[in-house]
Structure formats: structure tokens, C-alpha cells
Amino acid sequence: MLLQPRLLPRVLSISSKPRFSPFSTHASQITIPLPSPPILSPLTPESDLDPSTQNPITLPLQKLFVPPETQLPGDATSASAHTRVLTGSNIVLGPYAFDSQVVNAEFVKSSVRTADCPSDGLPEFALVGRSNVGKSSLLNSLVRRKKLALTSKKPGKTQCINHFRINDKWYLVDLPGYGYAAAPHESRLNWEEFTKDYFLKRETLVSVFLLIDASIPAKKIDLDYASWLGQNQIPMTIIFTKCDKRKKKKNGGRRPEENAETFQSLISEFFESTPPWIMTSTVTNMGRDEILLHMSQLRNYWLKH
Ligand code: GDP
Secondary structure, three states: OOOOOOOOOOOOOOOOOOOOOOOOOOOOEEEEOOOOOOOOOOOOOHHHOOHHHEOOEEEEHHHOEOOOOOOOOOOHHHHHHHOOEEOOEOEEOOOOOOOOOOOOEEEEEEEOOHHHOOOOOOOEEEEEEEOOOOHHHHHHHHHOOOOOOHHHHOOOOOOOEEEEEEOOOEEEEEOOOEOOOOOOHHHHHHHHHHHHHHHHHOOOEEEEEEEEEOOOOOOHHHHHHHHHHHHOOOOEEEEEEOOOOOOOHHHOOOOHHHHHHHHHHHHHHHOOOOOOEEEOOOOOOOOHHHHHHHHHHHHHHHHHO
């Protein structure tokens, strides 16, 4: 099991890169209407901003993820004219959101140890989640290739750290799925050890993208995983998957938004500030462009510092 005792001392990040801190202000919530026309920052090419990624949203300020060097004006009136929150997320778009599109993607290598991972220093994002959460589907959708993630599903590769190079500039990393009931107990423990080692030691890891199935209620193993990341101060973005799936209310089903909200409140005590989250579906493509824009702003900031 991944969950550490509550009072485990927080380990300091080994990476010397700056961490992303929350925005603080006196206003308690912010309503962000669609600017018309959208106000673009000088660093954001218009082609990166699909108008559908701009959406009115009301969230308490402390629940927004505000990327570094993104200033929100102190009063909500002026903030509304300058603030863009990605649709279906709590993520404010900042000045580093550019160059988000995937032009090419290639499988580079499978590693069994962190020390064997590529050493060219390019920034990377790790995708992780319970088996069947939709990780391969999401990876294929991000790179717009039907079968790229199949590489990670080949026998012998499922327990590896699989690196995919994007635009020759950054990596998407596919980590082993956890919670696979059929896996032998021992091999399950091994995966956990090596993924933890990767999270704690990989200096080029910009953020973990933890995939959570929003079509079902929160599972303990997912809560354990998220809290371990929080307690160890590993930067994390939550990707809620399968948000197109709506169970019938009369069958006791809860909407993906409700499941997502419950999950967030259950893990909130393990995080100093609200982690970024995005609702997605590979069936409708919901969240795809938002993930890429979010990755671009984290990545560009990381590269500059
Ligand atoms: P992985 O084991 O995490 O790599 O999961 P897969 O990508 O193989 O997906 C597991 C199952 O969930 C497959 O049957 C997919 O078709 C389905 N699935 C994946 N993403 C979505 C989604 O966004 N919506 C719906 N409805 N089904 C999905």
C-alpha cells in the first residue's frame, strides 16, 4: 500500500527547480466570464487558444491553480477582464502557455530503473493511474496516434518507465498502472518501489499527471496514491477520466463532477494548496487541448528557471 503514516515528515524536493505556489488574495471567489474578444497575453499565440477553452467559471480563489508569474488583480471586477480559466478545470492560463501542440511523438525507451531513464535533461510529465483508468487512451489522444501507447502494453513493458519524446523537446512518460488485481503480490510491491524512486529522484519531472476515473466513486488505492504524492510534495495534476460516462441517478450513480469533487475534498488535507485538475474524456476529446496548454505553461516556466 502506498499510503505513508500521516505524520511522516515531508521530504524536500531533490530537484532545485522552483515549485509552483498558490496565488493569494483578499477576495474570496472569482467569477470569470468569457472575455470578448479573448484577451491574449503577448506570449500566447492566438493559434494556441481555442475559444472553447475559455469558459465562465466561479470558483473560490483558493481552489484555483494559478501558475507562477501570473498576476490576478486583487479585485474581482478587474480580474474578470484578464483572467482565463481552462474549461472543465481549475487552471488559470498564464503567460507561459504557448507552443502547446503536438507535432510529432516517438517512443524512445523503456527503463526499469530511474537511473536508466533518458539523460538529455528535457522536461517530462508522468502519466500514472489505476489499471483500466484510460491511461493508454489518453496518451494516444494527446499525441493523436491510435496506437502509440500500445508500446507500453507490450509484454515486458508494462512494468517499465516508458518515455515518449514529443516535438524533440519534452517527454510524456507512461508509468505502470497500479491496482491490477491479477498481478502477483510481489511484483505489485516492486512496481510501487520503483515508481516511488522515480517520483523522488527524477529531477526533470515537472509534474505527475494522476489519472482518476470520474465515472465511479473514489477508490482507496487512488486516495492513497494521491496522498503519498501530496505528503512527499511531488507536483501533481489530477486528470479525471471518462467524464462522458453518466450513470443513471435512479441506479444510485453519481455524476463525474460529483465524484471529482468528493475526490478533491478527500485528498485536500494532504496538499498545502489546491492541485490543478482537469475533466477529460477520450470519447468526446474533452480536456485534451486543456491538458496540453497546462503542460505547456508548466514546461515553459520550468525551462526558463
Ligand atoms: P489503461 O489500462 O489505463 O491503459 O486503460 P485503457 O486506455 O486501455 O482504457 C480502458 C477502458 O476504458 C477501455 O475499454 C477504453 O475504451 C475505456 N475508456 C478509456 N477512456 C475512456 C473515456 O474517456 N470514456 C469512456 N467512456 N471510456 C473510456
